Amino acid sequence: xxxxxxxxxxxxxxxxxxxxxxxxxxxxxxxxxxxxxxxxxxxxxxxxxxxxxxxxxxxxxxxxxxxxxxxxxxxxxxxxxxxxxxxxxxxxxxxxxxxxxxxxxxxxxxxxxxxxxxxxxxxxxxxxxxxxxxxxxxxxxxxxxxxxxxxxxxxxxxxxxxxxxxxxxxxxxxxxxxxxxxxxxxxxxxxxxxxxxxxxxxxxxxxxxxxxxxxxxxxxxxxxxxxxxxxxxxxxxxxxxxxxxxxxxxxxxxxxxxxxxxxxxxxxxxxxxxxxxxxxxxxxxxxxxxxxxxxxxxxxxxxxxxxxxxxxxxxxxxxxxxxxxxxxxxxxxxxxxxxxxxxxxxxxxxxxxxxxxxxxxxxxxxxxxxxxxxxxxxxxxxxx
Amino acid sequence: xxxxxxxxxxxxxxxxxxxxxxxxxxxxxxxxxxxxxxxxxxxxxxxxxxxxxxxxxxxxxxxxxxxxxxxxxxxxxxxxxxxxxxxxxxxxxxxxxxxxxxxxxxxxxxxxxxxxxxxxxxxxxxxxxxxxxxxxxxxxxxxxxxxxxxxxxxxxxxxxxxxxxxxxxxxxxxxxxxxxxxxxxxxxxxxxxxxxxxxxxxxxxxxxxxxxxxxxxxxxxxxxxxxxxxxxxxxxxxxxxxxxxxxxxxxxxxxxxxxxxxxxxxxxxxxxxxxxxxxxxxxxxxxxxxxxxxxxxxxxxxxxxxxxxxxxxxxxxxxxxxxxxxxxxxxxxxxxxxxxxxxxxxxxxxxxxxxxxxxxxxxxxxxxxxxxxxxxxxxxxxxxxxxxxxxxxxxxxxxxxxxxxxxxxxxxxxxxxx
Numbered sequence: 001x002x003x004x005x006x007x008x009x010x011x012x013x014x015x016x017x018x019x020x021x022x023x024x025x026x027x028x029x030x031x032x033x034x035x036x037x038x039x040x041x042x043x044x045x046x047x048x049x050x051x052x053x054x055x056x057x058x059x060x061x062x063x064x065x066x067x068x069x070x071x072x073x074x075x076x077x078x079x080x081x082x083x084x085x086x087x088x089x090x091x092x093x094x095x096x097x098x099x100x101x102x103x104x105x106x107x108x109x110x111x112x113x114x115x116x117x118x119x120x121x122x123x124x125x126x127x128x129x130x131x132x133x134x135x136x137x138x139x140x141x142x143x144x145x146x147x148x149x150x151x152x153x154x155x156x157x158x159x160x161x162x163x164x165x166x167x168x169x170x171x172x173x174x175x176x177x178x179x180x181x182x183x184x185x186x187x188x189x190x191x192x193x194x195x196x197x198x199x200x201x202x203x204x205x206x207x208x209x210x211x212x213x214x215x216x217x218x219x220x221x222x223x224x225x226x227x228x229x230x231x232x233x234x235x236x237x238x239x240x241x242x243x244x245x246x247x248x249x250x251x252x253x254x255x256x257x258x259x260x261x262x263x264x265x266x267x268x269x270x271x272x273x274x275x276x277x278x279x280x281x282x283x284x285x286x287x288x289x290x291x292x293x294x295x296x297x298x299x300x301x302x303x304x305x306x307x308x309x310x311x312x313x314x315x316x317x318x319x320x321x322x323x324x325x326x327x328x329x330x331x332x333x334x335x336x337x338x339x340x341x342x343x344x345x346x347x348x349x350x351x352x353x354x355x356x357x358x359x360x361x362x363x364x365x366x367x368x369x370x371x372x373x374x375x376x377x378x379x380x381x382x383x384x
Numbered sequence: 385x386x387x388x389x390x391x392x393x394x395x396x397x398x399x400x401x402x403x404x405x406x407x408x409x410x411x412x413x414x415x416x417x418x419x420x421x422x423x424x425x426x427x428x429x430x431x432x433x434x435x436x437x438x439x440x441x442x443x444x445x446x447x448x449x450x451x452x453x454x455x456x457x458x459x460x461x462x463x464x465x466x467x468x469x470x471x472x473x474x475x476x477x478x479x480x481x482x483x484x485x486x487x488x489x490x491x492x493x494x495x496x497x498x499x500x501x502x503x504x505x506x507x508x509x510x511x512x513x514x515x516x517x518x519x520x521x522x523x524x525x526x527x528x529x530x531x532x533x534x535x536x537x538x539x540x541x542x543x544x545x546x547x548x549x550x551x552x553x554x555x556x557x558x559x560x561x562x563x564x565x566x567x568x569x570x571x572x573x574x575x576x577x578x579x580x581x582x583x584x585x586x587x588x589x590x591x592x593x594x595x596x597x598x599x600x601x602x603x604x605x606x607x608x609x610x611x612x613x614x615x616x617x618x619x620x621x622x623x624x625x626x627x628x629x630x631x632x633x634x635x636x637x638x639x640x641x642x643x644x645x646x647x648x649x650x651x652x653x654x655x656x657x658x659x660x661x662x663x664x665x666x667x668x669x670x671x672x673x674x675x676x677x678x679x680x681x682x683x684x685x686x687x688x689x690x691x692x693x694x695x696x697x698x699x700x701x702x703x704x705x706x707x708x709x710x711x712x713x714x715x716x717x718x719x720x721x722x723x724x725x726x727x728x729x730x731x732x733x734x735x736x737x738x739x740x741x742x743x744x745x746x747x748x749x750x751x752x753x754x755x756x757x758x759x760x761x762x763x764x765x766x767x768x769x770x771x772x773x774x775x776x777x778x779x780x781x782x783x784x785x786x787x788x789x790x791x792x793x794x795x796x797x798x799x800x801x802x
Contacts, residue, residue, distance in 0.1 A: 092696040218546045279661045365739035376664030
């Protein structure tokens with residue numbers, strides 16, 4: 001299923017990105033949430049069309065709050081830059097007369113620059129800003145994480161290559177009007193897509209074009225991709241525009257494959273992807289919603305499990321070192337789900353989903369829940 | 385239980401003289417009076433909400449903790465029978481919202497050989513802020529009762545939104561009754577007795593229980609949390625926001641149908657929440673999806689719950705702090721050209737789903753002046769772009785024209801039959 005999981009802002013622990021987390025991230029402990037941003041209160045910034053007056057040019061590391069007032073006649077912006085003009089925080093669209101607030105978490109001591117941009121253009125009116133104290137820089141020198149992402153990149157590359165090849169064959173069958181052969185190839189082709197869905201979902205426009213379900217179409221959105229051809233093959237018969245839909249599918253898949261080669265994932269992406277794939281199973285496959293015309297949900301189910309396992313396999317050395325008990329739990333629960341899937345094998349593939357009894361569906365749901373719970377703990381172990 | 389089974393009306397008019405909802409000053413926001421009354425020999429403190437007024441109660445009334453909502457279909461073809469039922473219902477609602485039985489002495493005073501006139505399960509309970517609010521669905525205007533010309537243009541058949549998975553058994557309806565009360569038994573008693581009075585004219589099509597109001601509709605109230613654990617309704621229209629109410633909630637005669645002046649349009653959506661997968665999402669992930677912090681409810685980038693959303697604040701790399709697909713961004717009046725709605729939803733847990741999960745969610749209720757311009761564009765944006773759609777599924781949908789309030793001698797929807 002095409003669900004857009006937008007790349008979430010990485011946690012502050014990843015790649016030294018001083019991700020801005022709101023002040024109250026620690027509020028789950030039940031604090032009042034009334035922490036002051038900085039010892040001296042907010043830093044006042046007076047922006048005009050020609051000046052950018054900052055009431056303090058130093059601050060301690062941690063949360064720094066700027067209160068910006070636009071006293072000019074043009075709409076302005078305010079930025080805090082780290083070295084090399086890396087944006088640490090910014091606020092746009094400050095209309096004349098308005099007060100706006102920017103709270104930034106600055107973890108590292110060092111030289112920064114403030115900037116007001118009257119007219120919202122150009123390099124702005126710069127000022128030096130110094131941050132003192134602070135934690136030692138969180139290096140990303142974690143070789144295990146680098147190894148994990150490299151290994152998973154290999155897994156993705158294998159599957160995208162296969163996806164491109166199999167989609168080519170499938171599209172040829174559709175265009176040749178070989179309905180039975182195309183039906184036989186359909187689920188097998190999708191396997192390679194479903195395995196790498198967390199990667200596919202990083203491409204917000206391609207994923208829906210390739211994998212949108214009819215029930216999820218937005219007003220004015222054309223029904224394209226795998227599920228459109230699924231409907232043609234399994235329900236309504238090939239349509240006049242089926243060949244064009246097939247061509248577009250191949251074009252989109254090739255585009256996705258090319259883009260995935262340049263895409264960098266973090267170890268945390270792997271952890272979240274492993275969990276996300278099982279969420280897909282829980283909300284889409286268990287209900288039989290994904291393959292509503294062909295009922296080949298179990299092929300997708302298996303592929304989602306494969307993909308999840310692929311990500312965990314890449315993270316395995318890291319997890320083994322940090323939480324061996326979690327690894328053995330995951331092994332056990334993956335094996336349990338796989339055992340149930342194996343029971344539904346038929347010929348080259350699986351039974352159709354509408355052939356399963358309600359008891360079997362329930363058994364799957366329970367096994368998926370049992371696996372998803374420990375999977376949801378992987379991200380935290382990785383982020384330590 | 386008192387011997388004679390009679391319960392005296394303990395409502396004081398609170399000086400509103402039929403003006404109903406006085407929006408000046410908190411506390412009086414919805415004509416709420418707190419009375420001390422003696423019933424039997426125990427002193428009871430009872431709260432009632434005035435049934436009468438310019439608008440129906442149960443819209444800007446500070447949201448009570450419990451809901452029983454019922455949608456009904458009209459089974460008769462006789463227009464007069466329907467009109468009479470609305471009169472009967474109005475009288476019953478007058479009494480029940482005042483803490484009285486459906487008919488005087490109904491529970492035990494109807495004679496030994498007659499079924500009691502009141503079902504009895506609210507006998508010893510106070511009025512519990514009971515409000516009863518009625519609405520008319522699009523299907524009532526189909527011509528059966530000569531009402532086709534009275535259908536307001538705002539009362540559209542709601543479109544199918546992306547990702548809807550609507551169960552026909554949980555949607556639609558010729559009429560609706562929204563009963564809200566502090567005590568769920570009082571709400572259920574009210575709906576049950578109105579349904580009973582309607583046999584032969586109406587029948588229940590679907591109904592929904594809700595608990596733990598998921599929206600606050602008054603500044604007096606703390607913002608409650610939905611089943612995702614987040615404060616819900618921080619940015620809601622409050623009964624104190626008189627300008628917003630005038631512009632965005634109450635219909636006027638100029639809007640197209642004079643009989644709707646002082647009324648509003650109610651959108652009901654049963655939203656299943658996949659709470660099990662939600663609970664596996666990291667705190668950071670949950671906050672990114674909602675666009676608020678879980679603890680205080682402050683918008684990302686701000687410090688306190690009621691701080692205004694700032695959609696233009698960027699963090700590391702200039703990425704917006706409130707992500708492009710965050711729920712609060714897409715639902716905000718800033719992103720919707722100033723559009724607001726008055727939400728009055730409730731949480732529900734309807735048993736389980738048969739595959740090991742709780743059948744839980746949010747029964748979303750919202751009042752707006754023109755659904756075409758307010759709810760529909762908002763929901764189109766959410767259904768298409770909201771990151772939260774991964775965790776929710778709309779399973780029921782209904783739309784009702786909520787007529788204006790009732791005078792002391794009037795009845796529900798009288799303008800419609802005028």
